[in-house]
Amino acid sequence: MSESTPAAVICGIGACLPPRVVSNEEVVRRGVLETTDAWIRTRTGVAERRRAAAGVSTGDLAAAAGRAALASAGTEHADLLLLATTTPDRRCPATAPEVAYRLGLGHVPAFDLAAVCSGFLYGLATADALLRAGVCSRPLVIGAETYSTIVDPLDRDTAAVFGDGAGATLLRPGRSGEPGAVRAAHLGSDGSGGDLISIAAGGSRRPDTTPRLCREVRYFRMRGREVYRHAVRRMTESSATVLGHAGWSSDSVRAFIGHQANQRILDAVAQRLAIAPQHCFGNIRDVGNTAAASIPLALAGTAARGAVRPGARTLLTAFGGGLTWASVAANWPGAAPHHRPPEPREASADTDRRTADSTSRTTDRSAPRHSTRNRKAPPWNPSATTWPAS
Amino acid sequence: MESVRDHLAGVLTEKFEVAPERLTPDATLAGLELDSLAVVELFLTLQEHWRVPLDENEEGASELSLREIAALVEARCDGSRTGGPAPGAEGPR
Numbered sequence: 406m407s408e409s410t411p412a413a414v415i416c417g418i419g420a421c422l423p424p425r426v427v428s429n430e431e432v433v434r435r436g437v438l439e440t441t442d443a444w445i446r447t448r449t450g451v452a453e454r455r456r457a458a459a460g461v462s463t464g465d466l467a468a469a470a471g472r473a474a475l476a477s478a479g480t481e482h483a484d485l486l487l488l489a490t491t492t493p494d495r496r497c498p499a500t501a502p503e504v505a506y507r508l509g510l511g512h513v514p515a516f517d518l519a520a521v522c523s524g525f526l527y528g529l530a531t532a533d534a535l536l537r538a539g540v541c542s543r544p545l546v547i548g549a550e551t552y553s554t555i556v557d558p559l560d561r562d563t564a565a566v567f568g569d570g571a572g573a574t575l576l577r578p579g580r581s582g583e584p585g586a587v588r589a590a591h592l593g594s595d596g597s598g599g600d601l602i603s604i605a606a607g608g609s610r611r612p613d614t615t616p617r618l619c620r621e622v623r624y625f626r627m628r629g630r631e632v633y634r635h636a637v638r639r640m641t642e643s644s645a646t647v648l649g650h651a652g653w654s655s656d657s658v659r660a661f662i663g664h665q666a667n668q669r670i671l672d673a674v675a676q677r678l679a680i681a682p683q684h685c686f687g688n689i690r691d692v693g694n695t696a697a698a699s700i701p702l703a704l705a706g707t708a709a710r711g712a713v714r715p716g717a718r719t720l721l722t723a724f725g726g727g728l729t730w731a732s733v734a735a736n737w738p739g740a741a742p743h744h745r746p747p748e749p750r751e752a753s754a755d756t757d758r759r760t761a762d763s764t765s766r767t768t769d770r771s772a773p774r775h776s777t778r779n780r781k782a783p784p785w786n787p788s789a790t791t792w793p794a795s
Numbered sequence: 796m797e798s799v800r801d802h803l804a805g806v807l808t809e810k811f812e813v814a815p816e817r818l819t820p821d822a823t824l825a826g827l828e829l830d831s832l833a834v835v836e837l838f839l840t841l842q843e844h845w846r847v848p849l850d851e852n853e854e855g856a857s858e859l860s861l862r863e864i865a866a867l868v869e870a871r872c873d874g875s876r877t878g879g880p881a882p883g884a885e886g887p888r
Contacts, residue, residue, distance in 0.1 A: 448832060633835050669832055673839075 408582025413533040413544075415585035415735065417478025417575035418742035420705035421469035421549075422692065423457045432565050436558040445565045446690075450668025454568025454693035456553045457747060464494045465747045466571035467549035468507045470701070473743035474545060474573035475508070483508070483545035483575060486515040487532055489524025489697040491726070492551045493517055496607070504547065507748070514541070521602060522664050522725025523592075524548055524697035525572070526733050529721075530590035532576055547573040548697035555604060557624035566667070567625075568693035572701025574738075584715035585738035589650035591643050595728045598635060601628045602726030627726075636670050639730040640722045641677045651734035653718055655679050660713040660737050664723035665689040665699040674722070686712060696725070705742040715739035799845065799865045799872070806840055807861075820862040831857065847871035 429442040429452060446452055457466065467488055475481055486508070488501035499517035520527040525548035532544035549571035556563050579586060605622035607614045614623060640663060648655055661680045663671045665687050675685050686707040695702055700721055707713060715737055722732040807813040813827050824834050834856050842849045845868050859867070 448830070630831055630835050633832055634839055637836075637839060667832075669836070673836055 408580065410581040411537060412579055412581040412583070412586040412588070413536040413576040414579030414583050415574045415587070415738040416577045416579075416740055417474040417476070417480070417573075418701070418705050418708055418738060418740050419470045419473025419475070419477055419573040419575075420702055420742060420744045421466045421473065421571040421747055422702070422744070423455045423461065423466070423569050423747055425456045425458060426453050427456050427568075428453050429565065432558075436561070436564050438559070438561045438564065440561050440565065448667075448669070449566050449693075450671075450689045451566060451568075451693040452690045454691075454695075455570055457551045457569040458749075461551070461747045461749050462494045462500075463490050463492045463549045463551045463571070464500045464504050464507075465749050466551065466569065466698075467500065467504045467547045467573070469745040469748045470549060470571035470573040470698075471504060471508050471545055471547050472748070473745040474547075474575045476745075477740050477743040478575045478577070480543070480575070481509065483510055483543045484513050485532065485535065485541035485544040486510060486513060487518055487528045487544060487546050488516070489518045489520065489528040489546070489548045490550055491519065491521050491524070491696050492554055500549075501547075507750075508545075510545075520594075520697075520725060520729045520731070521727055522666065522694070522696045522699060523723040523727070523729040523731040524725065525700045526590070526721060526723045526731035527592060527729065528697075529574065529587065529733055530592055530731060533587045533590060536576055536578060542578055544576050545573060546576065546701075547571060548695075548699070548701050549573075550696040550698050552625065552694075552696060555625040557620050557626075559620065560624065560626070562629050563625055563627055566694045568695050570692055570695040570698045570702050572695075572698045572703075572705050574701055574704070582736075584736050585740065586736045588653075588734040588736065589647050590734075591647040591650060591732045593639065593643060593730050595635075595639075598631075598728040599726075601631050601635070601728065602626075633667070633670055635728055636664075636666060636724040637673045637677070639728070640664070640670075640674045640724045640732070643730045643732040644674070644678055644720055644722045647722075647732035647734045648720065651718075653734060655720075657718050658720045659684050659717035660707070660719040661685045662687060662700060662703045662707065662719070662721050664694075664725070665692070665703055666694050666724065678720075680720070699723070704738075705744070708738065708740070708742045709744075713737045799868045800861075802844060803841070803861060803865055803868075806837065810840065811837065818861060821860050823858050823860050824864075825857040829857065841868055845872055 429445045486505040493500040501515040505515040528546045532546045551569045552567035655678045688706045717737040719737045724730045
């Protein structure tokens with residue numbers, strides 16, 4: 406690919422992290438878990454995560470991150486909205502159209518994309534292709550999650566890992582040599598591993614989600630050791646493939662951001678790709694695994710620190726339930742990321758929210774209950790980028 | 796040709812930072828303080844290097860001794876047409 410080939414260019418980066426911080430000690434205490442802060446840090450790399458207040462939905466985080474990405478790009482317009490999420494506001498309809506409406510985007514195409522933790526890169530690859538095909542020219546790609554609504558607080562393997570948050574990027578037409586240009590993408594799946602990461606109930610195969618069902622089928626479950634093996638192998642292979650598509654050697658990569666699933670998985674992938682620790686970036690220590698929001702949040706946090714030179718060769722890779730995996734080669738964007746707090750919908754519209762464990766959710770009564778649409782964005786308050794782990 | 800035992804020892808000392816003097820044939824992975832994810836990573840590393848199928852989820856994998864693990868890899872190399880160091884493999888990774 407020459408440097409002047411038409412390409413989708415990341416021109417805006419947005420993030421939304423709920424203000425409520427949940428420490429490892431709190432996770433252990435709440436779930437009466439047989440573990441410790443030290444065990445969680447050693448096994449996962451996570452020290453704390455964020456949790457959306459009761460009544461704050463995935464769409465509320467997505468709207469904030471999307472608005473922040475628009476502000477980052479200095480525009481109010483996008484002509485397509487793609488929302489990657491595992492935790493939509495409702496089973497039907499998709500969350501994306503309402504987010505587009507709340508952002509004032511008009512009657513643009515808007516849809517959800519379900520690829521679990523690979524969702525954002527699936528979305529980025531899809532938006533890149535749609536832009537280059539002429540379907541749209543300013544697609545807004547958002548990854549947003551409220552895993553606190555699907556994770557079992559009594560399950561050590563997941564309660565200690567996942568957090569809430571949202572990240573977004575706005576794309577525009579440009580050239581492949583520009584900072585932010587998407588250079589190549591690679592996507593894959595293997596449905597034979599569909600049971601490794603799943604919520605058994607709540608879909609058409611097993612619609613019943615009433616509390617009388619056992620926790621094993623009501624809540625998100627992940628078979629960690631098997632996932633580790635697949636995640637390392639698939640992210641490594643997919644990364645090598647996308648680097649080949651881009652014509653880049655792994656030692657030319659200056660910024661590597663893997664899905665923030667587990668620090669040890671990230672270390673294993675980077676080691677196999679022979680990417681030096683100083684070129685690896687992430688935020689798992691401070692926000693945990695935020696699933697589809699993971700990559701854009703890490704991208705935003707790293708960009709906010711100015712840790713990578715715009716234009717530097719960048720490798721993004723993810724793995725998730727499905728099983729799914731995805732990798733994108735891009736030039737590091739030049740956009741300065743913006744952060745916005747969650748944008749809760751009007752209180753009256755939230756009365757239908759029911760969580761599987763609503764009584765144990767923390768209610769943050771200080772959270773704003775009014776629209777924050779016209780509020781001035783606060784200064785960037787990013788999660789610290791933590792790789793290499795200190 | 797590199798032996799499985801030498802490779803296993805190299806991986807344990809370089810990648811998992813196990814002190815060389817602890818690497819006796821009867822030492823188990825649990826005894827060497829490899830946790831369950833480390834055991835998965837070790838088996839994945841051996842599988843990639845020797846190009847043989849290894850099921851690291853076998854019951855009691857942590858209780859296998861280094862002698863038993865080396866024998867397991869050797870047996871699968873012998874029984875596989877593709878077994879042996881991966882092309883370009885240069886010691887522990």
